[in-house]
Amino acid sequence: MPDNRGTRPAQPTLRDVAERAAVSAMTVSRALRDDPRVLPATRDRVRAAATELGYRPNEVARSLRLGKGSGLVGLIVTNLANPFYSRLALGVDSVLRTQGLKTVIGNTAQDPAAERSLVEDLVARRVDGIIAVPAGPDQRHLATAAAEGVPVVLASRPPEGFDADCVLVDDFGGAKDATEKLIARGHHRIGFLGSPTAVYTGTERLRGYRAALTGAGITPDDAYVRQGQQQTAEAARAAAGLLSLPAPPTALFCSNNRNTIGAFRAISAAGTRTALAGFDDFELADALGLPLTLVDYDIDELGRQAGRMLVDRTRERGGAPRRTVVPTHLVEYGTTTTPD
Amino acid sequence: MPDNRGTRPAQPTLRDVAERAAVSAMTVSRALRDDPRVLPATRDRVRAAATELGYRPNEVARSLRLGKGSGLVGLIVTNLANPFYSRLALGVDSVLRTQGLKTVIGNTAQDPAAERSLVEDLVARRVDGIIAVPAGPDQRHLATAAAEGVPVVLASRPPEGFDADCVLVDDFGGAKDATEKLIARGHHRIGFLGSPTAVYTGTERLRGYRAALTGAGITPDDAYVRQGQQQTAEAARAAAGLLSLPAPPTALFCSNNRNTIGAFRAISAAGTRTALAGFDDFELADALGLPLTLVDYDIDELGRQAGRMLVDRTRERGGAPRRTVVPTHLVEYGTTTTPD
DNA sequence: CTGTTAGCGCCTTCAT
DNA sequence: ATGAAGGCGCTAACAG
Numbered sequence: 001m002p003d004n005r006g007t008r009p010a011q012p013t014l015r016d017v018a019e020r021a022a023v024s025a026m027t028v029s030r031a032l033r034d035d036p037r038v039l040p041a042t043r044d045r046v047r048a049a050a051t052e053l054g055y056r057p058n059e060v061a062r063s064l065r066l067g068k069g070s071g072l073v074g075l076i077v078t079n080l081a082n083p084f085y086s087r088l089a090l091g092v093d094s095v096l097r098t099q100g101l102k103t104v105i106g107n108t109a110q111d112p113a114a115e116r117s118l119v120e121d122l123v124a125r126r127v128d129g130i131i132a133v134p135a136g137p138d139q140r141h142l143a144t145a146a147a148e149g150v151p152v153v154l155a156s157r158p159p160e161g162f163d164a165d166c167v168l169v170d171d172f173g174g175a176k177d178a179t180e181k182l183i184a185r186g187h188h189r190i191g192f193l194g195s196p197t198a199v200y201t202g203t204e205r206l207r208g209y210r211a212a213l214t215g216a217g218i219t220p221d222d223a224y225v226r227q228g229q230q231q232t233a234e235a236a237r238a239a240a241g242l243l244s245l246p247a248p249p250t251a252l253f254c255s256n257n258r259n260t261i262g263a264f265r266a267i268s269a270a271g272t273r274t275a276l277a278g279f280d281d282f283e284l285a286d287a288l289g290l291p292l293t294l295v296d297y298d299i300d301e302l303g304r305q306a307g308r309m310l311v312d313r314t315r316e317r318g319g320a321p322r323r324t325v326v327p328t329h330l331v332e333y334g335t336t337t338t339p340d
Numbered sequence: 341m342p343d344n345r346g347t348r349p350a351q352p353t354l355r356d357v358a359e360r361a362a363v364s365a366m367t368v369s370r371a372l373r374d375d376p377r378v379l380p381a382t383r384d385r386v387r388a389a390a391t392e393l394g395y396r397p398n399e400v401a402r403s404l405r406l407g408k409g410s411g412l413v414g415l416i417v418t419n420l421a422n423p424f425y426s427r428l429a430l431g432v433d434s435v436l437r438t439q440g441l442k443t444v445i446g447n448t449a450q451d452p453a454a455e456r457s458l459v460e461d462l463v464a465r466r467v468d469g470i471i472a473v474p475a476g477p478d479q480r481h482l483a484t485a486a487a488e489g490v491p492v493v494l495a496s497r498p499p500e501g502f503d504a505d506c507v508l509v510d511d512f513g514g515a516k517d518a519t520e521k522l523i524a525r526g527h528h529r530i531g532f533l534g535s536p537t538a539v540y541t542g543t544e545r546l547r548g549y550r551a552a553l554t555g556a557g558i559t560p561d562d563a564y565v566r567q568g569q570q571q572t573a574e575a576a577r578a579a580a581g582l583l584s585l586p587a588p589p590t591a592l593f594c595s596n597n598r599n600t601i602g603a604f605r606a607i608s609a610a611g612t613r614t615a616l617a618g619f620d621d622f623e624l625a626d627a628l629g630l631p632l633t634l635v636d637y638d639i640d641e642l643g644r645q646a647g648r649m650l651v652d653r654t655r656e657r658g659g660a661p662r663r664t665v666v667p668t669h670l671v672e673y674g675t676t677t678t679p680d
Numbered sequence: 681c682t683g684t685t686a687g688c689g690c691c692t693t694c695a696t
Numbered sequence: 697a698t699g700a701a702g703g704c705g706c707t708a709a710c711a712g
Contacts, residue, residue: 024682030681038681067689
């Protein structure tokens, strides 16, 4: 991998400003940071010199000297194009920016190797912390970072194999609620479409779905379960598969918005009256001309809580790891069908 | 604004590793970077010591010493929650990462002051460049950064008042094509819904809309033009306003996806057969049960080109500013209505 | 109020 | 093949 950090034309330094203002570098340093010990007249002179030279403090040097972090917090997500992650990022940033911290977003595109190298790079840059939505079950790179004293907060998944703060969604409860709603409407054969099995949120939501069935005296049937779809096209194919079973499900529960949208397309194409429910709200869900039950929750709040936890952790290291859970609620769009 | 960069527990440095491996710091530095001048045996010993200590090279110190950039590129956008910007970010990052550069995303939430301070911070961190989608017409902060030698690339808007590379979309042509399509279907009274007037893309698209009308011998009527809507709700209100005119437009052209979606909602609510066209494709556009003509273009490519331009610029400073334009094409969803 | 000294962690240069 | 000196730009600590 080529190292392309550019050769920068030399920028003026403290000393250049000092020379021009006929003071010492130290005085410039103080004047520019509004140290009250500097004579107002001197301060103004220094300021003027700095402006004339177009002086910019070098945050890199400052950071090194202060021996603290860089004022940066790394946020690791798998796919920024998913509105879920971009909203999360905004929530995180809204909190961090009030604390003078900058958010560096790293996109891993689901690649564990990319995630690992990203973490290493962030640690090397001495970030003040890392907020991550880990892609896979192997979190050793995060464990290492945490062990080296970098505050780590996980969002939407719990830590595996080490201790860290985390902010979760009520995956189990939300999935159970939505499935129960379908059951209450008279559905017995309910299909499940979900993300890869290795993903925590996926398995929790599957658990919730099964719990709802069991609680209603319905035996979960794995023939109605399709897991592993990440894109809407795959999800549509999986849904079509379920719909063409000899005894097709009369309702589908989808564990995330990619699967819900895919299922919607499959149902539209098949022309059936299959009821649809899913995890995650999404734009235009109300305009699809199909009844839809969605498990909604405050993504921004998820991000804000993650940001707050990280800030707390930069202040008080040590202490037991904290875990909070963001609640979910059901949203209904259109009118819901009942089985024939 | 509190400065919350955390106090980090001391991490092992080169010297710590040197002591443990019983060599000098210099040798450690070389060994860790695979300098061939180091005896393999020594190198292994050093490596072992580094691992045992959990040593991580300090990128901050490295960066300072090398006197080059930080290996970071700042990307400034107004609203990450808009899929347009998150896709752009992915396109940019896909190019930069192959060059060993990291993308730092800054969200300004349309606030010019936030944008200014973001630029300053990036310059202070000695980023290797800045890619920006400026929020407003005042670009002096970017001009300053450029003048100080930081490569600046603008995406989707041209530089105002200074020279810089930029990557644009064929705003004029796309808007003209879409409007002509509506005209070809027999529409004469065509409304326009757009973003704030100060935004370049908005004015270009308005120009395209007007050019199509004029070209067809229709006199543009400002009574059919509504500008300034940023959110779908405002756009829906503006569209409803047009639809309730004495002689309502039989078709609407929207200058971005927020306005298109708002217009869609207004048309649905009003129950009219108003034809709809807009700039930007969006997910589920095909599922709205309404005919829709959209101006589509490759956002990722926009990002990739911006990334490439920046990389080029870090290598060869100087030279005339470059400007490229990403082409657009029309996409049709559903069947299109003709005026009564 | 201002200046001097020293050093953050690393790497270039020049010895050895 | 390895090491010692010096300094990147900045600031804390201690003069004066």
